[in-house]
Amino acid sequence: MSTKLISWNVNGLRACVSKGNFYPFIEREQPDAICLQETKLQAGQIALALPAGYHEYWNYAEKKGYSGTAIFTRREPEAVSLGIGIEEHDHEGRVITLTYPEYHLVTVYTPNAKRDLSRLTYRCRWEDDFLHYIRALEQTRPVIFCGDLNVAHLEIDVKNAKSNHGNAGFTDEERAKFDQVLDAGLIDTYRHLYPDKEGAYTWWSYIGHARTNNVGWRIDYFVTSGILATKIEDAVIYDDILGSDHCPVGLLLDI
Secondary structure, three states, rough: OOEEEEEEEEHHHHHHOOOOHHHHHEEEOOOEEEEEEEEOOOOOOOOOOOOOOOEEEEEOOOOOOOOOOOEEOOOOOOOEEEEEOOHHHOOOOOOOEEEEOEEEEEEEEEEOOOOOOOOOOHHHHHHHHHHHHHHOOOOOOOOOEEOOOOOOOOOHEEEEEHHOOOOOOHHHHHHHHHHHHHOOOEEEEEHHHHOOOOOOEEEOOOOOOOOOOOOOOOOOEEEHHHHHHHHHEEEEOOOOOOOOOOOOOOEEEEO
């Protein structure tokens, strides 16, 4: 049986819905679960009109209009956890974990290092703690985590690699942290299937017709435990879907 999972940084869920593509996309794709990042909401600030049968799980940032994550899933989980259990990290609504018999499903909105790299040290600390969290989850069952990881891992994952080197999201430090994720036996599902695919981006600046010209970055991912490698049927970038500066990404698994 095939399971379809989708992840999307909506850059403000109310704004994304108002642009008209959010509900039609869900109706078209009928995902088993859709994971959102950067919802920028507090409880009660939106009344969703999701198709029947979806359970909603939210993690709101304490700061209004900032960060936040959500998962809408057809299948009720065994358990739900918000955050990663570390006080320093758990005020910004960045992580939700749903536990199923076959796997843990995690949505994550990784902190941005900021344009001036003022948050890079914190970002690296987050990466270490998040990987530790994922490895702990793997002690009980495989993990699927997805979201805006705010890093273009390889030169092929950003349009202008040379000129962007050292910029937030493409620093040596951030890319090395993603190396550590892969070294831990986890899989970047898109590059697992499409190692040489160029022009495969998930985020484009609103400046300078970047999306029209496909001057983008691949910073949205599905990452799985290595044990799920044989279950991966496809990894998808839905670059035709507008509504945010990010497009949705998907994963099809034989589970």
